[in-house]
Amino acid sequence: NAGVTQTPKFQVLKTGQSMTLQCAQDMNHNSMYWYRQDPGMGLRLIYYSASEGTTDKGEVPNGYNVSRLNKREFSLRLESAAPSQTSVYFCASSTPGQSSYNSPLHFGNGTRLTVT
Amino acid sequence: GNSVTQMEGPVTLSEEAFLTINCTYTATGYPSLFWYVQYPGEGLQLLLKATKADDKGSNKGFEATYRKETTSFHLEKGSVQVSDSAVYFCALSQSRGSYIPTFGRGTSLIVHP
Numbered sequence: 080n081a082g083v084t085q086t087p088k089f090q091v092l093k094t095g096q097s098m099t100l101q102c103a104q105d106m107n108h109n110s111m112y113w114y115r116q117d118p119g120m121g122l123r124l125i126y127y128s129a130s131e132g133t134t135d136k137g138e139v140p141n142g143y144n145v146s147r148l149n150k151r152e153f154s155l156r157l158e159s160a161a162p163s164q165t166s167v168y169f170c171a172s173s174t175p176g177q178s179s180y181n182s183p184l185h186f187g188n189g190t191r192l193t194v195t
Numbered sequence: 196g197n198s199v200t201q202m203e204g205p206v207t208l209s210e211e212a213f214l215t216i217n218c219t220y221t222a223t224g225y226p227s228l229f230w231y232v233q234y235p236g237e238g239l240q241l242l243l244k245a246t247k248a249d250d251k252g253s254n255k256g257f258e259a260t261y262r263k264e265t266t267s268f269h270l271e272k273g274s275v276q277v278s279d280s281a282v283y284f285c286a287l288s289q290s291r292g293s294y295i296p297t298f299g300r301g302t303s304l305i306v307h308p
Contacts, residue, residue: 184296
């Protein structure tokens with residue numbers, strides 16, 4: 080059981096370049112999330128998708144776009160990368176239903192992005 | 196709004212020492228509480244959880260008790276090992292309104308042999 084799979088694992092971009100971070104889960108989860116992790120800042124939510132076909136902004140959405148391609152896949156796009164977007168990006172998913180509040184998140188192993 | 200406050204790290208201990216990582220929260224109603232662990236180079240994974248007051252979550256020798264009167268969910272382990280070195284995150288999620296979890300900033304634990 081693969082769980083949550085993120086690609087790529089590492090990426091280096093120049094300022095102004097674009098890229099898409101891919102995320103797929105095989106647990107039939109309805110909800111999916113994108114977080115960034117920076118030293119001293121903990122985890123900050125970028126975007127989330129409560130179910131297929133819906134997306135919503137989180138705490139730090141500026142500079143990012145997302146696509147919930149189907150139930151399994153949730154991608155994060157940087158249209159014009161900036162050094163401030165250097166971070167570790169985590170995708171997560173959680174179990175379906177209204178009881179999601181007591182269901183834990185399942186995380187991928189992250190994408191380490193450096194923007195020069 | 197919701198918030199989670201954890202003790203700042205790093206916490207440095209010798210092997211077999213007793214561990215406490217403090218976590219307090221602010222939330223309305225009766226949130227569910229979680230501890231996640233992040234090993235180097237990996238994503239977060241659930242360590243334990245508690246869904247109502249006075250519940251005790253436990254896993255791998257770690258324990259935490261949901262204390263509504265003190266709005267706390269402190270993580271404890273009686274005897275840490277070098278392999279417990281990781282970053283620990285406290286989190287909560289609400290049963291009403293947005294269920295999106297709120298995370299603390301994480302506490303780094305370093306265990307020396």
